[in-house]
Amino acid sequence: MDDFPRDAGAATHDNADPRRIVLFDLFGVIARHQRPGxxxxxxxxxxxxxxxxxxxxxxxxxxxxxxxxxxxxxxxxxxxxxxxxxxxxxxxxxxxxxxxxWSRVDDRMVTYVRYLRDRARVALLSNIPADHADAFLAAQAWLHDLDHVAFSGKIGAAKPDPAAFRHCVVSLQAAPADFLFVDDREENVRAARAAGMHGHVFTGQDALAADLDAWLPTAG
Incomplete structure (x- = not known):
């Protein structure tokens, strides 16, 4: 992870949720990559x-x-x-x-993402067509519990386009430095860091949990 100063130009709101935000990619992190064959x-x-x-x-x-x-x-x-x-x-x-x-999920990661909501705001930013997004939302009820879900086919911007990260910053009324972005593709993590976010290249749940334990405030 890299440390960045708070972006003084970001929108701030007196009633904004002050908790840090873990922004997840979907495929290769919470969901499986495309089905073999x-x-x-x-x-x-x-x-x-x-x-x-x-x-x-x-x-x-x-x-x-x-x-x-x-x-x-x-x-x-x-x-x-x-x-x-x-x-x-x-x-x-x-x-x-x-x-x-593209419909399979990693149930262990879904459980972990839901657990994190007790410690942080949790959001999703995924490159996925609009009709795929509709199918995922219909099949995966846990998505509706997240603080924000941004699908590229719905917001009109796909990673690593900076506009995709700006959408999340604006929608969650936060500063870029409030985010830790998690993706299995290094180029997307580099783009998030360039936008002022923290970044984690996902290689597995254990390494992610260690990084998040260090980055998130101690519970209580």
């Missing part, structure tokens, strides 16, 4: 090679994650790149398979 399954659905499908899938992903493209536009672009017909049935099958492939 999912890309191959989707490639087979549109009769494409796994390599070609994977390239098209990720090439067209950023505007979908950032809420600039709908699911229909995203999947049409992927299928067009593969020279495959973008009929409504194929698009919907791919969309639902994709959502399911």
């Amino acid at each position: 999912a890309l191959e399954k989707m490639a087979a659905r549109c009769h494409a090679s796994p390599d070609a499908f994977t390239t098209a899938y990720w090439t067209h992903r950023p505007p979908y994650d950032a809420g600039r493209h709908t699911a229909s536009v995203y999947w049409t672009n992927v299928l067009n790149a593969l020279s495959r017909p973008a009929d409504a049935g194929t698009v919907e099958d791919l969309r639902l398979t994709d959502i399911d492939s």
